[in-house]
Amino acid sequence: MINDRTHTDRAMMQRCLDLARRALGRTAPNPLVGSVIVQEGAIVGEGFHPAAGQPHAEVFALRAAGDRARNATLYVNLEPCNHYGRTPPCSEAIVAAGLQRVVVGMVDPDPRVAGGGIARLRQAGIAVTVGIEEAACRKLNEAFVHRILHHRPFGILKYAMTLDGKIATTTGHSAWVTGPTARAEVHQLRAACDAVIVGGNTVRRDNPLLTSRQEHTPLRVVMSRSLDLPTDAQLWDTAIAPTLVFTEAKAQSDVQQALMQQGVEVIESTPLTPAAVMKYLYDSGCLSVLWECGGTLAARAIADGAVQKVLAFIAPKIIGGSTASSPVGDLGLMAMTEALVLEQMEWRSIGSDLLIEGYLQNL
Ligand SMILES: NC(=O)c1ccc[n+]([C@@H]2O[C@H](COP(=O)([O-])OP(=O)(O)OC[C@H]3O[C@@H](n4cnc5c(N)ncnc54)[C@H](OP(=O)(O)O)[C@@H]3O)[C@@H](O)[C@H]2O)c1
Numbered sequence: 001m002i003n004d005r006t007h008t009d010r011a012m013m014q015r016c017l018d019l020a021r022r023a024l025g026r027t028a029p030n031p032l033v034g035s036v037i038v039q040e041g042a043i044v045g046e047g048f049h050p051a052a053g054q055p056h057a058e059v060f061a062l063r064a065a066g067d068r069a070r071n072a073t074l075y076v077n078l079e080p081c082n083h084y085g086r087t088p089p090c091s092e093a094i095v096a097a098g099l100q101r102v103v104v105g106m107v108d109p110d111p112r113v114a115g116g117g118i119a120r121l122r123q124a125g126i127a128v129t130v131g132i133e134e135a136a137c138r139k140l141n142e143a144f145v146h147r148i149l150h151h152r153p154f155g156i157l158k159y160a161m162t163l164d165g166k167i168a169t170t171t172g173h174s175a176w177v178t179g180p181t182a183r184a185e186v187h188q189l190r191a192a193c194d195a196v197i198v199g200g201n202t203v204r205r206d207n208p209l210l211t212s213r214q215e216h217t218p219l220r221v222v223m224s225r226s227l228d229l230p231t232d233a234q235l236w237d238t239a240i241a242p243t244l245v246f247t248e249a250k251a252q253s254d255v256q257q258a259l260m261q262q263g264v265e266v267i268e269s270t271p272l273t274p275a276a277v278m279k280y281l282y283d284s285g286c287l288s289v290l291w292e293c294g295g296t297l298a299a300r301a302i303a304d305g306a307v308q309k310v311l312a313f314i315a316p317k318i319i320g321g322s323t324a325s326s327p328v329g330d331l332g333l334m335a336m337t338e339a340l341v342l343e344q345m346e347w348r349s350i351g352s353d354l355l356i357e358g359y360l361q362n363l
């Protein structure tokens with residue numbers, strides 16, 4: 001009996017995560033949340049949070065279930081909210097609908113509310129189970145959790161390198177290191193992020209488009225201290241997606257004018273650092289930021305604590321070249337004992353390439 005129930009709980013929580021994923025990349029600064037209501041073994045209502053300002057997942061599920069929510073079980077991957085915002089708290093809506101049991105994937109990480117929603121439900125006599133499929137729930141909302149706890153967006157450094165550790169040839173040519181399947185995966189990744197960042201050199205060398213080729217394309221961000229940038233780069237086509245250029249005061253004003261005329265927003269920040277850009281993106285509500293820059297800027301981003309997760313695509317190719325760029329420039333580390341260590345490593349093959357991902361320890 002217990003095993004049956006655990007099995008159902010896990011399956012329904014996975015369903016919540018599937019529903020939550022439908023809004024991937026579109027909920028910032030809110031989390032990804034899905035909810036399912038089950039009455040006598042049958043799903044009678046489901047929903048997900050589509051975007052900030054829209055109703056929460058539980059509200060959609062309750063609306064769909066109607067009277068069938070009475071004495072039913074509600075599943076949700078994140079603790080129901082307990083505060084009055086634009087809408088009344090979900091905890092009150094659940095109590096009012098007469099649910100018998102609520103299964104929560106993870107507690108809300110916000111120290112100001114953590115546990116409050118669950119306590120309210122228990123106070124009303126509802127049986128609450130917490131921590132079903134918790135690891136998967138935490139992973140889906142890792143950016144939201146990081147944002148809440150550290151007051152910064154979650155930084156992901158993504159790069160593609162050859163088996164001999166080069167991200168471009170000695171001439172700076174880098175199209176393409178990996179195959180089409182890995183590149184399609186990068187489009188998915190962009191669609192799930194709120195901003196993507198490159199440096200001025202990558203704009204000059206690669207003229208990237210940085211779109212997702214999907215419904216949601218993240219804000220495209222360029223960091224250039226010199227503003228020595230071409231005035232006809234693909235990134236300046238703001239009809240596709242917005243572009244933001246960060247530069248320092250006294251950078252070339254003629255380029256600045258040319259960019260602004262094309263609808264590109266230009267922001268001065270002196271000195272220009274990854275930390276300053278991450279602070280700005282946090283204040284703009286971003287959850288996750290993808291660093292797609294070359295090694296120079298990647299090293300600065302890591303040193304500034306702006307990278308939490310690394311995604312390394314490795315191609316079965318050797319290009320050689322003692323001056324060819326590698327994924328991370330100088331970090332000022334002299335002994336192997338000083339190396340930054342990654343944890344929770346995972347790897348899988350994508351087409352003929354390999355994707356290795358992990359988290360930077362203590363960052
Ligand atoms: N395979 C891959 O995954 C991949 C990805 C991206 C790039 N690449 C390759 O990487 C090469 C470019 O490498 P890169 O390291 O020069 O990359 P980058 O992404 O252009 O970053 C360096 C640039 O960032 C700007 N910047 C702004 N603030 C900075 C700061 N505080 N510290 C340092 N730089 C700052 C500077 O632009 P300004 O000079 O305009 O001031 C600087 O030249 C290209 O050949 C490109 O093809 C490969």
Ligand SMILES: [Zn+2]
Nearest residue numbers: 056080081090
């Ligand atoms: Zn809510």
